[in-house]
Amino acid sequence: MNRLGLVPRFVQGLRFTDEATLEIAEMVLSAKMNKSLAALITEAGRTGTRP
Secondary structure, eight states: OGGGTOOOEEETTEEEOOHHHHHHHHHHHHHHHHHHHHHHHHHTTOOOOOO
């Protein structure tokens, strides 16, 4: 978040997740999942291709 110029916001000690923060989290988690899935597919002897 800091790299993108966003500052975490806290409300009553809890992190407040706005739309921009949620979008960043979704992008990061999607990228990690894609890498993990691609590795599992490769381990199974297949290759992943994009449609």
